Amino acid sequence: MEHSHPVGLAPTLKGVKVDKDDLSYSGEEGLLSCGSSHDRHPDNENYKYLRGKVTGRYDLSGFCSSCHPDKGNKEGKGAHGECALCHSVHEGQGPAMLSELPNTFTVNPRTGKTPDKTASLCLACHTTEPDGAGYRPINLATSHPVGVTPKKAKLPTESLGFSGEQVLTCPSCHDHHPANSTYSYLRWPVKTKEDIPGFCAHCHADFKDKLAAGIKNLSTGQVGVHSRFGTVKSVDDYIKVMSAPAKK
Numbered sequence: 001m002e003h004s005h006p007v008g009l010a011p012t013l014k015g016v017k018v019d020k021d022d023l024s025y026s027g028e029e030g031l032l033s034c035g036s037s038h039d040r041h042p043d044n045e046n047y048k049y050l051r052g053k054v055t056g057r058y059d060l061s062g063f064c065s066s067c068h069p070d071k072g073n074k075e076g077k078g079a080h081g082e083c084a085l086c087h088s089v090h091e092g093q094g095p096a097m098l099s100e101l102p103n104t105f106t107v108n109p110r111t112g113k114t115p116d117k118t119a120s121l122c123l124a125c126h127t128t129e130p131d132g133a134g135y136r137p138i139n140l141a142t143s144h145p146v147g148v149t150p151k152k153a154k155l156p157t158e159s160l161g162f163s164g165e166q167v168l169t170c171p172s173c174h175d176h177h178p179a180n181s182t183y184s185y186l187r188w189p190v191k192t193k194e195d196i197p198g199f200c201a202h203c204h205a206d207f208k209d210k211l212a213a214g215i216k217n218l219s220t221g222q223v224g225v226h227s228r229f230g231t232v233k234s235v236d237d238y239i240k241v242m243s244a245p246a247k248k
Contacts, residue, residue, distance in 0.1 A: 003097060004090045007032050015070035022051070036067075058082045061178055073178035080178050080185065086121055093117055100124050105131040108140050111147045119146050122170040136226075143226040146170060153203040158187055172203075173225075207235050 001007075008025050011018050011032055018036060025031035034040075038049045047054040054063050064083045065072030072083060080086070088099040094117055103120035106127055107113065115123055125133045127140075140146070146168050159172040170176075174185045183190045190199050197211035204211070 003092045003094060005032075005037070005097065007034060007036075011067070016067055017069060018067050057084045060084050065179075069179070071177040071179055080176050082178075086176070103131065106140070108147050110140070110145050113147065115147060116167075116169060118169050118171055122176070138226045144168075144173070146172075150203070152206070154205075156202050159203070204235060207239070210235075210239050213239075 008031055010030050011023075018032070020030075022036040023030050023032065024035070025033040037051060039046075039051050040049045046052065047056050047059070050063055052063050052066060054060060060083045061072045063072075084099070086099055087097045089097060092098055093101060096118075098117055098121050100117070100121040103115050103123055106115060106120075106123055108115055114120070123132050123138065125135045126138045128134045128137045148168055149166050150168060155166050155168070155172055158175075160166070173187060175182075175187045176185045182188070186199060188199050188202060190196060194212075197208050200211055201208035
């Protein structure tokens, strides 16, 4: 119960919309209960007696969208189309019901420690085996840092995560929910490479103009926020690499 989807309290999370007919707990109205999600009568043939048509564990996005329209995607489209890829509703880890245990294999070279739970979840797919699935793998040695407190940049409130601390993690830049249709699930709209300086300026306000000057080579494959280029150690290094002529 500690890490399961909550019951016995009123839905207070921003963006949550629950049908009032589904809010009743021990006779008290307005509270989440098991019955808010499950119609447990024998004529309900849905997966796990869920309310609404659900065929299996990886068919939950439309169901979750009924209460979490700002997170889910009724059509289940996108790489992160299924809620159950990241969340385990009754056996989760931490307040977000994360499906992954802490990563004990990958060591972040910048911190000398294994990633926190949120980053571990992302790296379960975005590192190479045996740690992850190898999907668009991230090299922590040269990628944008995670697990550290920024010395100059200031994280906006939306990027602080559950702890509220100024610590960089994957969701500092990405809102990974399927309802987010922004390029690479970034937290703020990015349609073309010209939009990237504005995005980076949410944390690096002092570098916006410099980034705009160097952005022209960003799409060449020579550079990238998660690149393997070991010369990139700071924002200034990143700008220098971006401004250099593309390699043929």
